[in-house]
Amino acid sequence: MHMQLLHNNKVVIFDRTDFGSSNLSLPQGKCRYNDEAIKVDCTAHSILYNVATNTYRPLMVQTDVWCSSGAVNSNGTLIQTGGYHDGERKIRLFSPCTDEETCDWTELQQNLTVKRWYSTDHILPDGRIMIIGGRSAYSYEFFPQNSDTNYVFHLPFLKETTDPKEENNLYPFLYLLPDGNVYIFANQRSIVLDYANNRVVREFPVIPGEKRSYPATGSSVMLPMRLVAGDFSPVVEVMVCGGANGGAFLQAAVGGFMPASRTCGRIKITDPDPKWVMEDMPSGRVMPDMLLLPTGDVILLNGASKGTAGWESAIDPVLNPVIYEPGQPDLNKRFSVLNPTSIPRMYHSSATLLPDGRILVGGSNPHIRYNFTGVKYPTELSLEAFMPPYLSPHHSHLRPSNTTAAGPVSYGQKFSITFTLGVSQDTKEVMVTMIAPSFTTHSFAMNQRLLILDIVEIQQLSSFAQKITVYAPPSRNIAPPGYYMVFVVHKGVPGHSNWVKMQ
Numbered sequence: 068m069h070m071q072l073l074h075n076n077k078v079v080i081f082d083r084t085d086f087g088s089s090n091l092s093l094p095q096g097k098c099r100y101n102d103e104a105i106k107v108d109c110t111a112h113s114i115l116y117n118v119a120t121n122t123y124r125p126l127m128v129q130t131d132v133w134c135s136s137g138a139v140n141s142n143g144t145l146i147q148t149g150g151y152h153d154g155e156r157k158i159r160l161f162s163p164c165t166d167e168e169t170c171d172w173t174e175l176q177q178n179l180t181v182k183r184w185y186s187t188d189h190i191l192p193d194g195r196i197m198i199i200g201g202r203s204a205y206s207y208e209f210f211p212q213n214s215d216t217n218y219v220f221h222l223p224f225l226k227e228t229t230d231p232k233e234e235n236n237l238y239p240f241l242y243l244l245p246d247g248n249v250y251i252f253a254n255q256r257s258i259v260l261d262y263a264n265n266r267v268v269r270e271f272p273v274i275p276g277e278k279r280s281y282p283a284t285g286s287s288v289m290l291p292m293r294l295v296a297g298d299f300s301p302v303v304e305v306m307v308c309g310g311a312n313g314g315a316f317l318q319a320a321v322g323g324f325m326p327a328s329r330t331c332g333r334i335k336i337t338d339p340d341p342k343w344v345m346e347d348m349p350s351g352r353v354m355p356d357m358l359l360l361p362t363g364d365v366i367l368l369n370g371a372s373k374g375t376a377g378w379e380s381a382i383d384p385v386l387n388p389v390i391y392e393p394g395q396p397d398l399n400k401r402f403s404v405l406n407p408t409s410i411p412r413m414y415h416s417s418a419t420l421l422p423d424g425r426i427l428v429g430g431s432n433p434h435i436r437y438n439f440t441g442v443k444y445p446t447e448l449s450l451e452a453f454m455p456p457y458l459s460p461h462h463s464h465l466r467p468s469n470t471t472a473a474g475p476v477s478y479g480q481k482f483s484i485t486f487t488l489g490v491s492q493d494t495k496e497v498m499v500t501m502i503a504p505s506f507t508t509h510s511f512a513m514n515q516r517l518l519i520l521d522i523v524e525i526q527q528l529s530s531f532a533q534k535i536t537v538y539a540p541p542s543r544n545i546a547p548p549g550y551y552m553v554f555v556v557h558k559g560v561p562g563h564s565n566w567v568k569m570q
Contacts, residue, residue, distance in 0.1 A: 068077055068081065068082045068083065068134070068415045068417060068430060068432075068508055068509075069081050069082075069132065069135065069137070069417060069506070069507070069508040070417045070418070070419045070427070070429070070507045070508070071139065071145050071419070071504065071505075071506045071507075072420070072421065072422075072427075072504040072505075073138060073143060073145065073161075073163045073487075073504070074143045074163060074550035074566045074568075075163040075164075076118050076119060076422055077115050077116060077117055077118065077163065078115070078116040078118060078419065078421075078427060079113065079114075079115060079116075079126070079145060079161050079437050080114050080115075080116055080123075080417075080429065081111065081112060081113035081114075081126070081128060081132050082112050082113070082132075082133075082415075082430070082432075083112065083131060083132060083133030083134075083150075083151065084099070084102060084104075084108070084112045084128060084130070084131045084132065084133070084154075085102065085103050085104050085131050085133060085151065085152065086105045086436045086437065087105050087108075087436065087437075088105065088108060088109075088110045088425065089110040089111055089112055089435075089437075090448065091110055091111040091114070091125050091302070092109060092110055092111065093109050093110060093111050093125050093127055093150065094124075094125060094560065096109070096129050097109065097178050099127070099129065099385055101129075101130075101153060103131075103152060103153070104267055104482065105327060108312045108491070110388075111125030111126060111127065112128055112214050112412065113125070113127070113128050113134070113172065114126055114131075114201060116160065116450070118421055118422070118427075120397060122147035124168075126161075126171050126172055126367065127171055127172060128159065128172050128174075129157075129159075129172065130153045130154035130157050130159075130174065130550065131150045131151045131152050131153055131154035131155075132147065132150045132159070133150050133151040133154070133184075133227050134150065134151065134184055134185050134508070134509065135147060135148060135149045135150040135154065135183070135186075135508070136149055136182075136183065136186045136238075136506070136508070136513065137188055137190040137506040137508075137513065138149050138188040138189055138190045138196045138449065138506055138513060138514050139190070139193040139504065139506070139514065139549060139550070140190060140194060140196065140300075140549065141190070141225070141296045141548035141549045141570065142162075142549075143162070143163055143546070143549065143550050143568075144160055144161065144162040144163075144295055145160065145161040145162075145506070146158070146159075146188070146196045146210060146359075147159040147160070147161065147172075147203060148179060148183055148188055148196070148198050149179060149183030149184055149185065149186050149198070150183075150184065151184055151348065152338060153249060154179040154183070155183065155184055156180075156182055156183065157174055157175075157178065157179070158172065158174070158175045158177055158178065158179060158210060159172050159174050159175070160172070160173045160174075160175065161173070163471040169262065170494070171391075172470070173414075175307055177351075177448075179198065179208065179210075180205060180208050180218040180291040181201075181204050181206060181208070181219055182201065182202075182203075183198055183200075183201040183204055184201050184202045184511070185200070185201050185202050185238050185281060186198055186200045186201035186204065186238070186432045187199050187200060187239050187240070187241045187511070187513055188239055188241075188506065188513055188514070189241045189242075189243055189513060189514055190243070190514055190547045190548075190549065191209075191243065191262075191541075191547065192243070192247060192542075192543035192547055194547070194548055195209045195210065195211060196209065196210045197241075197249065197262060197569075198210065199222070199225075199237075199239060199241060199251065200222075200225050200237065200238075200239050200253070201237070202234070202237060203530075204225075204557075205221065205222055205223065205225040205226040205229075205294070206219045206220055206221050206222055206225070207220050207222055207262065207304070208220065209564050216461065218266045220262070221265075221284070221340060222260070222265075223393065224251065224253070224256070224258055224260075224267065225239070225253060227256075227478075228253040228254040228255075228256055228280075228551060229254075230254065230278070230313060231365060232317060233278075233283070233314070233316045233317060234280075234281070234282065234312065235254050235278040235279075235280050235281070235282065235283045235284065235316075236253040236254040236280045236281075236371075236507050237280060237281040237282070237503060238280065238284075238508075238510075238511050239251050239252060239253040239280060240252040240253075240257075240280075240287040240305075240307070241513065242289045242305065242516070243516075243544065243547060244259065244303060244336070244544065245292075245299060245300050245301055245303065245337075245542070245544050245545050246300070246544065247263075247475070247544045248260060248261050248262070248268060248361075249262055250289075250303075250305065250336060252279070252280075252287060252305070252307065253280050254278055254279065254280050255273045255274045255278060255279060256270070256271070256273055256274075257270070257271045257305075257334075257336075258270050258271070259336070259354055269336075271334060271336065271341055272334075272341070272342060274307060274332045274334075274343050274507075275332065275343060275345055276310075276328055276330045276332075276345070277310040277312050277313075277327075277328035277330070278310050278312065278313050278315075279307050279309070279310040279313060279328075280310075280339050280418040281376055281509055281510075282311075282316045282375045282376040282377050282380070283310050283312070283313070283315055283316065283353070283375055283376075284309070284310065284311070284313035284353055284354045284509060284510045285307055285308055285309035285311075285328065285353070285375040285510070286305045286307070286308055286309055286355045286357040286367070286510045286511055286512075286513070287305060287306060287308070287312030287357060287481060287511065288305075288306050288357045288358070288359055288365055288515060289304070289305050289306075289515075289516055289518050290302065290304040290305070290306055290333070290365070290393050291359065291363040291393070291430040291518070292326045292516070292517070292518050292519065292545065293519045293522050294518055294519060294520055294538070294540060294541070294545070295477075295521050296521045296523075296538040296541070297479075297541065298541065299513075299541050299542055299544075299545070300337070301545065302335060302337050303335070303336050303337045303405050304333055304334065304336070304337075304393075305333070305393075306331060306332070306333045306337055306357070306365065306393070307331065307332050308330070308331035308332075308348060308352070308355060308357060308367060309327060309328050309329075309331075309348070309351070309352040309354075309355045309370065309510075310327070310328040310353060310436040311325065311327055311328060311353045311355055311374070312325050312326075312328070315353075315374065315375045315483055315514055316375045316376075316377060316380065319374045319375050319377065319379075319380035319381065320377075320380070323505075324373035324374040324380075324381065324382045324383075325373065325374065326351050326373055327351035327352050327371065327372050327373060327374070328352070328353065328354035328371070328374065329347050329348045329349075329350060329351035329352070329353055330345050330346070330347055330348070331345070331346045331347075331391075332344065332345050332346075333346070333393075342490065345397065346401065346402075348367070348389065348402060349387075349389060349402050349404050350372060350385060350387075351369070351372050351373075351385075352367065352370045352372060352385050352412060353369045353370055353371055353372075353373075353374060353375055353376065353381060353387075354369060354370040354371060354376050354413060354418070354509075354510045355360070355368065355370040355510055356368055356369045356370070356416075356418040356427060356507065356510055356512070357367060357510075357512065358418060358419070358420050358505070358512055358515070359420070359502060359505075359515055359516075359517040360420070360424070360455060360457075360561075361420075361424055361457075361500050361502065361517075361552075361554035361556055361561035361564070362457060362482045362500075362556055362559055362561060363393065363394070363498075363500060363517065363519060364390050364391060364392050364393070365390070365391040365393065365527035366388055366389070366390050366391075366426060366453075366455060366559060367389045367390075367391065367420060367426065368388035368408075368412070368426065368453060369412040369413070369416050369428065369510070370384070370385050370391070370412070370413065370510070371383055371384050371385060371411075371413050372384075372385050376509065376510075377433075378414070378433055378434060378435055379433055379434065380414065380433070381413055381414060381433065382443070384412065384413055384444070386407035386408050386409070386411070387404050387405060387406070387407045388404075388405045388406075388407075388408075388426075388453060389402055389403065389404055389405065390402070390403045390455065390456070391403075391406060394483060397516040405455075405456070405517045408428070408451065408453070410431070410447060410449065410451065411431060411444050411447070412428060412430070412431045412447070413431050413433050413444055414431070414432065414433040415430055415431060415433070415509075416428070416429065416430040416431040416432075416434045416447070417429055417507045417508060418453075418507060419453070419504070419505060419507045419512070420504070420505070420552075422552055422563060422564045422566075423563050423564070424430040424454075424455065424458055424554070424561050424563070425452040425453065425454055425455075425458065426452065426453040426454075426455070426563075427452055427498070427528070428450070428451050428452070428453055429447075429449065429450040429451070430448075431444070431445060431446070431447035432446045432447065432449045432539055434446060457559060457560045462559075464489050464492075465488075465489075465492070465557050465558045465559075465560040466486075466557070466560045466561075466562055467487070467488060467533075467555040467556075467557050467560075467561070467562030468486065468487050468562055468563070469485075469486060469487045469498075469532075470484060470485070470486040470504075470555055470562045470563060470564070470565050471483040471484065471485050472485075472563060472565040472567050473484075473570070474566070474568050475567070475568040475570045476539045476567050476568065476569055476570075477539065477570065478539055478540060478541055478542055478543065478546075478569070479538065479539060479540075479541045479542075480538070480539050481523055481535040481536050481537070481538055481539070482536070482537065482539055482567075483536045483537075484499065484534070484535050484537070484553065484555055485528070485532060485533065485534050485535075486532075486533055486535070486555050486559065486562060487531040487532050487533065488531060488557060489531070490530055490531065492557070494527075494533060494535075494557070495524060496557065496558045496559075497522070497555065497556065497557050498519060498520075498522070498555075498556045499519070499520045499522065499535060499537050499553065499554070499555055499556070500517055500519055500520070500553070500554045500556060501517070501518040501540070501546070501551045501552070501554075501567070502515075502516070502517050502518075502551060502554070502563075502564075503515060503516045503517075503546075503547075503549070503551055503552075504551075504552065505551070514547075516546075518540055518545065518546060518551075520537040520538060520539070520540075521537060522535060522536070522537050523536040523538060524536050535555065539569065540569065543569075544551060546569050548570050549568065549569060550566050550568050551566070551567050551568075552564035552565070552566060552567075553566075553567045
């Protein structure tokens with residue numbers, strides 16, 4: 068249900084705790100005694116997955132993390148917030164650790180100010196985490212809190228975007244903007260919020276077509292920002308895809324599954340008079356995951372073609388991932404349909420970008436409990452990796468290798484990356500991209516952003532070795548402090564990333 072890649076190349080994965088025992092035992096006699104499903108639960112509802120070795124170990128969450136949210140802070144620690152019942156106001160931490168056998172979840176004594184279930188988190192320029200929305204939570208707050216300000220801030224926009232009986236505004240899409248304000252999208256509407264003064268400073272046109280937020284779940288990305296040295300105001304464009312018609316959730320409850328949305332909308336929110344520009348996907352999709360690839364393209368995967376998010380609320384899984392090329396001038400060539408999986412990934416599945424360019428995909432459980440037999444879409448406990456076309460062996464001669472980048476990196480300063488290419492390779496078609504690792508749940512990758520860095524020069528150090536010098540992002544508004552994957556991309560083929568800390 069939830070995934071977060073950490074800068075030590077481990078992925079924290081977790082589900083809910085209130086459905087009874089899982090299939091994985093906790094170590095050393097650890098048990099939870101406060102569970103609402105069973106009196107004593109000695110099984111794990113979270114794991115730490117090692118990408119390099121394809122192994123995992125159980126972790127112990129103390130309270131229910133069902134439909135919660137998270138963001139990685141500037142030190143690389145996952146700040147994880149909210150959930151259900153005993154977890155609905157909890158704040159949990161998971162830090163990358165050197166002692167792989169003992170590190171585990173930490174739950175703070177401090178609580179959130181209000182219940183947060185289906186909320187969204189985002190890191191801010193000052194390193195705080197903003198927690199916004201949730202079921203019947205028409206407000207936002209911060210962690211850590213400032214002692215000299217109010218603890219919770221009312222946001223009427225969240226109530227205004229709530230549909231009767233269906234909501235369709237949970238897990239709002241949230242993006243930090245270059246001016247330091249925050250873009251918020253919920254249902255079909257979007258605003259820019261000056262969170263420091265609790266003031267809406269801009270409202271955008273309504274996106275045409277269907278509803279886009281949970282349970283009429285679509286997905287969204289902020290398209291790659293192309294940076295130029297000294298420019299603190301790059302163009303910002305948001306894309307929203309998929310979703311479901313109003314009423315689809317109620318129809319699904321009585322066995323009627325309405326076709327999912329097949330539209331995507333793009334809007335340049337930095338334009339003086341922004342308008343949604345609509346495009347059609349190859350097929351309709353509800354509950355898609357949208358992830359930014361190192362190449363600057365967008366991949367859409369997972370989801371269904373009929374219904375909505377929710378238990379037993381969707382049918383007809385969409386098995387083919389799709390790549391979208393934002394810069395392709397021919398509208399008929401922007402979408403490419405890729406090879407399918409054989410595993411439906413529907414409600415409560417998740418996906419995240421890995422440092423080697425693969426997409427880690429896992430989960431799927433459209434049932435109240437674990438249900439492996441006698442149902443059309445069984446609970447799915449597997450992980451799989453999707454390899455985008457750039458990882459084909461046919462492109463291996465183009466792939467940068469032995470990439471190293473020094474860090475930490477200061478804002479606006481130059482830094483260098485060394486890498487190797489095969490003999491006689493042209494370096495004219497090289498770019499450097501910088502990607503923040505996302506907290507992914509319910510078809511939204513929180514905190515995801517991709518920056519295309521401004522290249523100063525490329526030097527040839529030897530027959531194979533190259534050195535590329537780039538400008539770091541100019542401000543914390545454009546790149547909040549913390550760890551980023553830095554990819555060298557040559558002729559559309561990325562090498563393995565390096566982690567760089569912005570500070």
